[in-house]
Amino acid sequence: MPQFMAYELFGSLLPNLPDSYLLEQLGHRTAGAWAKESLKLWQRQVVTALELLERVPASYFGKLAELISLTIGSYYGPQKAAYFRSKDVQEKEKEEEPEIRFTAIFTQYLHDFENLYRHIASIYAFAKDALFGGMHAGRPANWYLEQSAKTKVGKLDSPVSLSSGPVAGLIRGYDRHFRNSIAHSFFRFIGCGTVEMWDKNEKGKETWRSTLTFEDCEAKLETLNLTISALEAAYFLFVMRHRSQLFSAAPMPRPPLMSVQERNDAIFITAQSYYQLEIVDINQNVSALSVRAKIIRNFDIPQTESFYVGGPSGASAYDVELTVFEVELPKVVFGFVRNIFPLLAGIEELSVNIVDHDGKDSGRLVLSKEQLEYMAKADDKKMPLESIPTKENTLSQIRMKFSHRGRPYPKKPAQTRIFAPPPKKIFIP
Numbered sequence: 157m158p159q160f161m162a163y164e165l166f167g168s169l170l171p172n173l174p175d176s177y178l179l180e181q182l183g184h185r186t187a188g189a190w191a192k193e194s195l196k197l198w199q200r201q202v203v204t205a206l207e208l209l210e211r212v213p214a215s216y217f218g219k220l221a222e223l224i225s226l227t228i229g230s231y232y233g234p235q236k237a238a239y240f241r242s243k244d245v246q247e248k249e250k251e252e253e254p255e256i257r258f259t260a261i262f263t264q265y266l267h268d269f270e271n272l273y274r275h276i277a278s279i280y281a282f283a284k285d286a287l288f289g290g291m292h293a294g295r296p297a298n299w300y301l302e303q304s305a306k307t308k309v310g311k312l313d314s315p316v317s318l319s320s321g322p323v324a325g326l327i328r329g330y331d332r333h334f335r336n337s338i339a340h341s342f343f344r345f346i347g348c349g350t351v352e353m354w355d356k357n358e359k360g361k362e363t364w365r366s367t368l369t370f371e372d373c374e375a376k377l378e379t380l381n382l383t384i385s386a387l388e389a390a391y392f393l394f395v396m397r398h399r400s401q402l403f404s405a406a407p408m409p410r411p412p413l414m415s416v417q418e419r420n421d422a423i424f425i426t427a428q429s430y431y432q433l434e435i436v437d438i439n440q441n442v443s444a445l446s447v448r449a450k451i452i453r454n455f456d457i458p459q460t461e462s463f464y465v466g467g468p469s470g471a472s473a474y475d476v477e478l479t480v481f482e483v484e485l486p487k488v489v490f491g492f493v494r495n496i497f498p499l500l501a502g503i504e505e506l507s508v509n510i511v512d513h514d515g516k517d518s519g520r521l522v523l524s525k526e527q528l529e530y531m532a533k534a535d536d537k538k539m540p541l542e543s544i545p546t547k548e549n550t551l552s553q554i555r556m557k558f559s560h561r562g563r564p565y566p567k568k569p570a571q572t573r574i575f576a577p578p579p580k581k582i583f584i585p
Contacts, residue, residue, distance in 0.1 A: 158183025160463055160474060160564050161190050165199050166393060167563060169206065174396045177430055177495075182396075185389040189382055198382050201328065204321035205390030208283045210397075211318070216286040216293065220279070221405035223297040224391070227278050229498070230301070232414070234271035241267055245377075249370075254345035261373045262338045268380055269335060274305035276387045280326055281308040288316055326387065329380030333364040416440070419499050423447065431492045432556060433510070443504040453513040454557035456480050462567060473567035482555040485510065489521050489551055490531065490544070497532045510551065519551035 162183040163170065170179070189198040212220050241264040248260040278300045285293040290311065292299070300308075312326045337343050337353040345351050346367065354365040395402060414422065420438050427433040433449040440446075461476045489508055500506060504525045510518040523531065523546055531544050 158187040161186040163564050178392045178396045182389055182392040185385045188385055198386055200321045201325050201386035202389045205387055206393050207318045207320045209394045212283050212286045218405045219297050221402045223282050226301050227275055231275050238272055252348055254348050258351050265377045266338050270305050272384050277308040281311040329383040422499055423496050426495055431488055445503045446507045448509045451512045456559040474564035475567045476564045477562045479560050485554050486551045488556055494532055522548035
């Protein structure tokens with residue numbers, strides 16, 4: 157499981173009870189880098205990026221929280237486009253025509269740099285300015301998000317170093333000449349697997365020329381993507397470590413641009429994966445959304461599980477303690493609603509109807525738009541759920557069972573047992 161890879165690389169940096177969703181996302185990024193030869197370098201990038209965020213002065217923490225909220229709120233579109241572009245590269249890499257093979261890689265490299273990297277690097281460009289007294293640290297948070305990817309590279313391409321590594325390591329994979337050559341179509345194909353590329357300055361004078369194979373271009377794209385995943389991984393670590401402070405300091409993120417089907421799919425996955433609720437039906441009547449969900453029965457029992465995780469240097473065995481705990485239904489439903497709040501753009505009223513695993517009614521929760529916004533900002537550690545205003549709340553106090561897998565620990569080898577051979581028996585005929 158990817159979470160074990162995350163614990164293996166970043167176990168000492170994780171809180172005792174990390175958020176399951178954020179831990180899973182961190183695990184997926186770690187799994188993507190796990191089998192690469194540059195795994196240690198990727199790990200150092202993540203730790204350096206995390207240290208940069210951790211060392212932002214307290215006076216700038218509010219702006220950092222706001223910028224994180226703005227960045228992640230607008231990250232869905234570029235991520236979605238990058239996914240389909242990567243599929244396009246995979247489909248066309250075996251084509252014989254260089255115009256098809258190379259163009260797919262060039263398009264993805266340019267998109268990933270100008271969109272994915274530009275978004276996620278906003279957080280770290282600001283953190284670097286805030287920590288080292290950059291001239292733009294006083295600008296509004298949205299100013300950083302609006303700057304070009306090259307501007308953010310310029311801020312991070314610095315000789316300063318942190319205890320975990322150089323800040324310039326956070327631009328690994330960016331090749332200025334390679335990017336300019338793609339953006340201005342300064343290239344020509346030489347056969348099926350080779351391309352000649354060049355770059356010019358503002359005066360039209362050639363400043364770079366190189367002949368690259370298809371594998372060379374693939375390697376540049378992979379290196380850039382590993383850096384993007386390292387910045388994402390550091391973000392997940394930082395949020396897990398400071399979730400409550402960020403939540404209280406940042407405004408609500410802008411909802412991602414999703415179709416109705418994408419929104420419904422996201423609600424379904426969130427409910428089933430993290431709240432043990434099976435979505436039975438979702439209906440929208442103009443600006444009112446109604447969700448009907450069924451409680452999923454949990455059959456887990458406390459036990460110790462064993463897992464094996466492989467990597468470039470071999471496989472390791474781990475023991476993981478599985479614990480089972482109970483949570484009141486109202487807390488589960490309020491947590492679910494708070495989690496899907498960014499998906500509810502344009503919704504004036506939300507109703508959630510719950511039935512238990514036997515199909516019996518377990519109550520209903522109805523919230524107006526204003527109540528949704530209030531609940532999303534409320535600190536549930538200081539404010540009891542009963543004090544959060546609702547239009548209707550008939551949720552029963554039944555308790556739902558949840559499972560939690562703790563930190564993995566190296567499996568202790570079984571003690572060797574030596575058995576004495578059986579005594580010899582001599583048969584005399």
